[in-house]
Amino acid sequence: MAWSCNTKVQLGAMFLALFGWVSSCVTTFVPLWKNLNLDLNELEIWTMGLWQVCIVQEEGAMECKAHDSFLALPLELRMSRILMCLSNGLGLLGFLLASLGLDCWKICEEKPDLKKWFLLAGGVTFGTSGIMTLVPVSWVAYNTVLEFWDETIPDIVPRWEFGEAMFLGWFAGFFLVSGGLLLIYTTCLNRTEMPAVPSAVCPQRPAMEGPAGMSPWSHRSHPKNADLVI
DSSP states (O other), rough: OOOHHHHHHHHHHHHHHHHHHHHHHHHHSSSSEEEEOOOOOTTTEEEEEEEEEEEEEETOOOOEEEOSSSTTHHHHHHHHHHHHHHHHHHHHHHHHHHHHHOOOOOTTTTTTHHHHHHHHHHHHHHHHHHHHHHHHHHHHHHHHHHHHTTTTOOOOSSEEEEHHHHHHHHHHHHEEEEEHHHHHHHHHTTOOOOOOOOOOOOOOOOOOOOOOGOOTSSSEEEEEEGOOOO
């Protein structure tokens, strides 16, 4: 089955959004937002996520503990929980909406305007989901940098650093926004121009010639009864 260029762009946007959504879900739940290396004990690495704190041993063993209370968390972690969960939900909603508007699906094929609005709504939802992923990740990264360079904290105190999940979250937000923008762009391409209707031209009837090349209008038939002629 041969697909048009517009359909290929739509599928590429869906794959970008899918990769971003899966990465966003992984970012939400893995305890790798922050890393802490202890100089006194180099055999252990502390990691922190939105839901738990873990200790990774050098042998590869990991021991995790959930956060004691939601209210005891810093503001950026509390808001990050809420925003990341909303982002994942919006990403799933974006897939449902955008799938109904894809050209390769025959759903609502008789209603092209409805399919276009489904696709547009899916693109906007993907873009919003990506922004809601970028905001908490960047917020936590900003506070981590401030705490790392805080001169009021003694140098002997270990500092939290960026974890792998933060970089994954940035990529997730970027792919979600890119997929959403591509879907919005394809809705503009869907506005195909209607073929021009040829103007109706009355066909010219060829002039009928009488005998000896005379026009039929030049040879008028005379009434049979000559008395009727005035």
